[in-house]
Amino acid sequence: MISRRDFLQQVSGAMVAAAASYPLLSWAADNAEVVVPGKEGMIVRSARFLDLEMPPEFADSWITPVHHFFVRNHMHEPSTLDANSWRLNIGGEVEKPLILSLADLAKLEPHSVTNTLECAGNGRGFQQPNVPGVQWGKGAVGTGRFTGPRLRDLLQRAGVKSTGKHVMFRGLDEIPGKVPAFIRSIPVEKATDSDTLVATHMNGAPLTRHHGFPARCLVPGWIGAASCKWLTEIKVLDKEFEGNFMKPAYRMPNQPIAPGGQVNPDDTHAVTGLNVKSIIAGPADGPLLKSKAVHIHGAAWAGEADVVRVEISTDSGATWQPAQLSKEQTHYAWRLWNYDWKAPKAGDYTLMSRATDSQGRTQPQSADWNPSGYLYNAIDQVKIHVAA
Amino acid sequence: MSQRDSFQNFLARQCVWTIAVFTLLSVLQLWSQSPELPPGPVQGKIRTACLECHDSRIIVQQRLNKAAWTKEVDKMIKWGAVVDAADRDAFIDYLSSNFPSDKPAEPMSRTSSPKKRDHP
Numbered sequence: 001m002i003s004r005r006d007f008l009q010q011v012s013g014a015m016v017a018a019a020a021s022y023p024l025l026s027w028a029a030d031n032a033e034v035v036v037p038g039k040e041g042m043i044v045r046s047a048r049f050l051d052l053e054m055p056p057e058f059a060d061s062w063i064t065p066v067h068h069f070f071v072r073n074h075m076h077e078p079s080t081l082d083a084n085s086w087r088l089n090i091g092g093e094v095e096k097p098l099i100l101s102l103a104d105l106a107k108l109e110p111h112s113v114t115n116t117l118e119c120a121g122n123g124r125g126f127q128q129p130n131v132p133g134v135q136w137g138k139g140a141v142g143t144g145r146f147t148g149p150r151l152r153d154l155l156q157r158a159g160v161k162s163t164g165k166h167v168m169f170r171g172l173d174e175i176p177g178k179v180p181a182f183i184r185s186i187p188v189e190k191a192t193d194s195d196t197l198v199a200t201h202m203n204g205a206p207l208t209r210h211h212g213f214p215a216r217c218l219v220p221g222w223i224g225a226a227s228c229k230w231l232t233e234i235k236v237l238d239k240e241f242e243g244n245f246m247k248p249a250y251r252m253p254n255q256p257i258a259p260g261g262q263v264n265p266d267d268t269h270a271v272t273g274l275n276v277k278s279i280i281a282g283p284a285d286g287p288l289l290k291s292k293a294v295h296i297h298g299a300a301w302a303g304e305a306d307v308v309r310v311e312i313s314t315d316s317g318a319t320w321q322p323a324q325l326s327k328e329q330t331h332y333a334w335r336l337w338n339y340d341w342k343a344p345k346a347g348d349y350t351l352m353s354r355a356t357d358s359q360g361r362t363q364p365q366s367a368d369w370n371p372s373g374y375l376y377n378a379i380d381q382v383k384i385h386v387a388a
Numbered sequence: 389m390s391q392r393d394s395f396q397n398f399l400a401r402q403c404v405w406t407i408a409v410f411t412l413l414s415v416l417q418l419w420s421q422s423p424e425l426p427p428g429p430v431q432g433k434i435r436t437a438c439l440e441c442h443d444s445r446i447i448v449q450q451r452l453n454k455a456a457w458t459k460e461v462d463k464m465i466k467w468g469a470v471v472d473a474a475d476r477d478a479f480i481d482y483l484s485s486n487f488p489s490d491k492p493a494e495p496m497s498r499t500s501s502p503k504k505r506d507h508p
Contacts, residue, residue, distance in 0.1 A: 039499050043496050053496075178468040
């Protein structure tokens, strides 16, 4: 008869094998259940590479818990990440190139920024005519509290030369085939902003693997792609980085273009700050509501600007009433809002939300079309039916 | 039966459960490989060429016209997809007829909770 200890060892062996097969399940089986430990109830836009969208009903919390935070990967996540052997190389147009360990980062003064991170392609699925790319709905967005040393402090130690104009980031993403590496750059002015971080923590805990462990950039108010995950190299350049993910990817036409139109790649600029935008977290789109009292709520954000107003329409956009903005408020973070409404009678209603920011930008009726579907920010809407 | 025996029986049942569930899932996994890729003359070739780097979700969720599908296939070939030159047009035909711009959006599933599986 096997001893209890042997038996327990066998059981734990089976558990380890079972645990190891989790990622495999999501790898090969496209239709099988997708289990991503640490991520629950997320819309699976892609299992391999992992692209997970937050369902809009979770936009009801000022800080998005990590298990509901969207995940956007352009390629495979690093297969091994070891905090002890991880190093950050800083070079290029600097006086003194540096190689830093995680312990070195921990010695620098930490700074925290509560930031709404949104993928540039959030809402791409609503663009008409359709454009290629991950067909995100409303939820490639979330708000996290990111902590780590300021990028400015690292750059100061390295000493940026006067020739340094852009700061390039490279992560440890694993590149399949001949796919270009995920490398992008931001202007030195933004890199040295006092709120731009090399974050090691998110919501008070070390970054998880899906969010860039052990360190990532946090470029507040800008598209998610600027905030490079699994950061391993920072290079100061004398001009904007030229590579696939700076051009042709992540660019907007300089002039508005007709939906479906062509763009001259030389008449474009890199996508940087986020648009003004709001989404309705509840009620959900579609259901039959039993009560005439409807609690309409959601979140609104504006990148580097501040949300000053959210308005609600319950009559398909004919009239608008101000929503109440929640107290929690910091620069770069979304504002939660709510509006209590009593349906005058049973029937179908289209509820809409429209945000306005401190730069005077207001969500448009229809978003500017562009060939990659970036920065979609049309007025949000849900259709409901109130029962008699 | 002693307490210890019943504990071992409990563990044995758990172990059998775990193995059974995972065997079943791996069988399901084999059956359901890329089920969303609809049948067609190049279905097998698309599976081989196009699911090497990513799964089929990123393909089946697109709603594009033939010109846009042509650009996608050429971009993927440039990025390393192995497509026989003689098959390129058939790939584009397959993709643009199965995932055209006027087809309703693809329903996407949600991640399920690992807890549910650990404690059935």
